[in-house]
Amino acid sequence: MTRTARIDSFDPLVVRLRAAGCVFAEEEAALLMDAASSPGELESMAVRRIAGEPLEQVVGWAEFAGLRILLDPGVFVPRRRTEFLVSVALGLPLDPAPVVVDLCCGSGAVGAALLSALPGCDLYAADIEPAAVACARRNLPPSRVYEGDLFAPLPTGLRGRIAVLAANVPYVATSDIPFLPAEARDHEPLSALDGGDDGLAVARRVARGAREWLAPGGHVLIEATEAQVPLAERAFTDAGLSVRVAVDEEWEARVVVGTAGPVRGQ
Known part of the structure; x- marks a missing residue:
């Protein structure tokens, strides 16, 4: 019509x-x-x-970073402010063909945006939600999208090789979930929203695992609220990563970037 x-x-x-x-x-x-x-x-x-179903799920797509991301019912709707995470990742010093992982990928929006801007990158993605994985396989090379908890489903050959680990982890505190808009609360998976007591439970798990998977000089990026930033920084430093925070005032977005140092002895 x-x-x-x-x-x-x-x-x-x-x-x-x-x-x-x-x-x-x-x-x-x-x-x-x-x-x-x-x-x-x-x-x-x-x-x-x-x-009350999100418009993006109804029409079957969401706009993200200039791309049309296919979207299915029950899949997390990519937020426009997350485009800032993509821009921060693209501003990092990268080799021509970096290994890139979209962790907690949802529909694969972040991975699709990075692949569009870095067509030579070696991209992988993973999510714990079967519906999200099926959706991401429509937006990304399907053989590169894995189902499972965080790093668990990724090919073991990626250990120590990842240049960019973009982890769009849930960061809403459990106590705040009832106050989310009904569109999110009723139509998006809880696993994509609930970040535990202070919203950083999944982020801490990513930080603890990242050092093993990042290449020397590789980066892990997460979003956080202003109040969460100090705790996120501590989680990254406790994991042996150097940390910086990027801020976009227009979107009120904050991205915490952890960088792995060189392997000892180098």
Whole structure:
């Protein structure tokens, strides 16, 4: 079903979306109309959106770093602020063909953005959620996407070779989960949101494992809130990594970067 006219504020679909609390009802109506192949499908999609399902899951894609990332129901929706993590990774000193890992990859958005900007990179990805892995295999080379907990499913030959470990770990404190928007709370996997008591439980596990997997001079990157940054820095330094923090005020985004030193004796 192709949209042939501009959507105005009095369009019945716009009115229904606005009544359901959609702030950008005109834009959402246009996206739904563009995505639907028939009036029946449009109505089905509208019902899903009005019921609170994330728009990206309804239309089947999310925009991220200039790419259209295919998205399935029940898969974590990539956040636009995570584009800052990608930009920080791309600003690192890298060889022409670095080994790159998208850990906790979800839909594979971060990996897809890095692969697009670094077409010569040797990319791998992993996630614990089967639905996320199936989705990521639609956005990345499918044979390079693995299912399992953090580093466990990665090929053992990657140990000591990873130049960029982009770990989009969950970092919402468990006590804050009930206060998340219903779109996230009800339609995204808890494993992609819940970071434990202080939001950094998974980040600490990544930090502890990273040193074994990073190449000398390799980097691990995570997101954190302003309040979490000091604790994240400590987790990285305790794991033997040097640390710096990159900040983007516009997105209120903070990326903690841990860097592995040279192997002893070198």
